[in-house]
Amino acid sequence: MNHQSIDTTTATKFLPMVSVVVPIYNAEADLSALIACLSAQTYPKDRVEYLLVDNNSSDRTLTLLQEAAASSVIKISALSENQIQSSYAARNTGIRAATGEIIAFTDADCHPQPQWLESLIQPFVNSEVVIVAGEITALPGNTLLEEYAELQDILSQKHTLAHPFCAYGQTANLAIRRTALEKVGLFRPYLTTGGDADICWRILQQNLGRLEFAPQATVQHRHRTTLKELASQWRRYGRSNRYLHELHGIELMPELNLAEYGHRLGRWMFKELPKNTVKAIAGKASLVDLLNTPLTVFVIQARISGQKNAKLPENAKIIAWL
Template sequence: MKFYCLCAMETVSLPESDLTSLPTVSVIVPIYNGEADLPELIQCLQAQRYPTDRVEYLLVDNGSRDRTSELLQSILHSLSLTQDNIRVRVLSETQIQSSYAARNCGIRATSSEILAFTDADCRPQPDWLLHLVQPFVQKVGQPEIDPEINLEIGVVAGEILPLSGNTLLERYADRHEILSQRHTLSHSFYSYGQTANLAVRRQALEQVGSFRPWLTTGGDADLCWRIQQTGSWQLQYAEQAIVQHRHRSTCRELRHQWMRYGRSNRYLHELYGVTLEQSLTAREVVYRLGRWLVKEIPLVCRQSLSQQNTSRLNASRLQTWIDSMLDTPIGLLCRYWRTVGQQQTKLPEMARHIEPLPVAAPARNL
């Protein structure tokens, strides 16, 4: 399935008349135990250049057990005392522990024309929302419909770039662009965007329903695929709509991430029949480790010795050397965890349920 790429300028500069005619947007952020991320997230939302009278931010607490709820109320109080006219609403989803159920809570609470999604541990850039919404309002030469609205675009995916990290595992993920939307956009079944940076036209949701609330992973692919399968909507990639996201920095976090990828593969296989990822076999492990020991390690050592005497090896070069030496073992671990996640899970019957979204009159003003 093809997707369409919008390569926008680094900074969006629109006439004042264009800014006032932009669609209404609700940015929905599910939060679970997000007290460490909330201060920076709010700063990023306050820095958005999208017209403040056209956007609201819905922060949905998904049953957090830390100080998230307290901090959210404190944020609301602080915003009420400042001159900042950013509109923030705090919602709560406690019945279902799932980020997709939390997003549905936000969807039900608004009638905005465009619904944008990001996560609490993401850092949207100031022009993020302008770039993300831009494909929905491109002029497409169809005056019989509406010269300002592109009704063929139902979903827009922005790009996800890493926040700077210094650990071995963060550097591994950065080299392999683990978080990039380019991987999901090239899926052989249909393109899809991750909900860390995604926008959906409300009309598309009214047609296919919201997220499957009982899913715990894979819901972003499921929603994008349902929308595209109607034949009425396209997905577009807005490369300059950027959020930054932290890579996993510990083995525990990395294991959880890749096992979740495996569970997602299984769920989507059961829902759509898509091919499962090839499982990692013992034979492949033996082959890859043998190649690593016999070929890759000697090659890295020779390259290091030829470039600079080891006694003068500085910290940066040593770090690069270590990264190269351990790239293959880390990659094998990730594939193993994905295989385990794929093999040890089954789609819960409740997760097949799609939450319908009643048709609502679009909100022209918030």
Template sequence: MTPMSNQTEPLSKTPIFCPKVSVIVPIYNGERDIPDLIDCLRSQTYPKDRIEYLLVNNNSSDRTLEMLNQAATEATQEGVNLTILEENEIQSSYAARNEGIRHAIGEICVFTDADCRPCSDWVKELVQPFSDPKIGIVAGELTALPGKSLWEKYAERYGVMSQKFLLEHPFCPYGQTANLAIRRSIFLEVGLFRPYLTTGGDADICWRIQQETDWKLTFSPLGIIQHRHRSTLKEFRSQFKRYGQSNRYLHDLYGVDLMRDFTLKELSSRLSLWIFQEVPKTMIKIILGKANSLDLIKTPIDLLRFQARSEGQKIAKLPEEANKIVWS
């Protein structure tokens, strides 16, 4: 009798979905962020031979270009494909992203910003949903990079930039370009970003794709980026003022509803409610260990956000050139 073999047939490994990817990062005066950003890009677990990094200097006046060129030299020595581009004609992150798209060779264009810190599996997780041929846009999650200031702690505790709020937008879902991926071929169908928009371009590109094509948008909860939030009151107000400007631009382009105006009457009413109802309840929760001191002042900070957005919405005027969509 022929003895039975103890050997088993090797299990075939399922191929991992691994398209070529182009990571595009617009950078303006980013010397504060470049070292940490580069470290995060170099630590990506996605195969080096399937990914390129296109960092686009957008007319910076600090040491950004010098630092980027040095980073590119070091990356080349490590086998990391990192290329430095420049967009110096139009001061706009969307114009800079367009320059990246023009040079991209990847099937998937992945976008983030200089003040973001991608986790090591970010690209791998963000790209996986594209294995579904119906998916054209993937938004990853944005969490807070831990900070020390009141404004950073507020943003962290209340998920200020979490994509989940935008994915539930009443007009149409979208993702922020701080953590967004789009099939490169789609730009041939709908055009590139509006280069003269200064805010709101992420919603615009996502909405154009969903309105003009059959491509679908989905969410990758494990494609995580930590975002460096604003650390001062001035920066905090500027951020939400810009969001208000975005509201106005998207209203002019798509007719979406504007947020209601911030009024002294509402301010007085909300502060009275906070002082006489919310503060006593929150104090009890703090004593019971069910809240912290930040929860105690959440309402006044919420009102600061509301006022800044309302101000931005009032003063914004869509530039005539922002109606232009470029195709190449």
């Protein structure tokens, strides 16, 4: 009995200093929810600092951050990155001000659950672990596109952890040991997408340690609600493909030709749609089941166009250092 209690205390004694870095751009609508989520963390308040970095917002974001820093029950620092318009440059500003041995990342439009930080930090008890990725789930949504994204599990880290080139975690829910950043450098400040994969791969390729997945460390994220936002999200994924192809040599996504589009949509119209319509009448399928294929073709097309039209800027190759 006594032996067991010793084990649990040793397990819970692992409480390194943690710095949570959040880049913020024009997010006055999201700030109060974000700060409420950070304030509700179960990780001991005296072992964590929150570095919220305004990236040249044109709304009241910076003022609200400064007010929160002055009045919050948790330790908030309101910082700004006005030189470079990029979430990675803003993250670097946060990292440079950080005092923790573990740097954790999330985004302004995310809702970290109360156990998030505690679960995200636990795997670092093993000194071989240098990166931990937590899970990203959807905030409850009821529009067709939110339901589609939910069905596809678009945001889940399982996609990035299974990347054919090398596993990585998205910065919406990621933690990195500070010593790894000292060795490989920070984010590429002029990169506008793909920086999470890039930094994880640089760390893993130098064999500094391994990446661990912490499924209990959950962050909720809002899905896109309009076709315009959905297309823009997938074009960004396409640009990310192109940039990572240039930086790391990953394979590009193959383009679909007209015959393949025709085949997919034909199969949908004559096979899937009638079958799912019958199911829908019986109450066993929803609108999102009926429109799944055309939406998938739509996002594939957006991703391919993003990949095709992107060109990695020369300065995006620059790596910043601590």
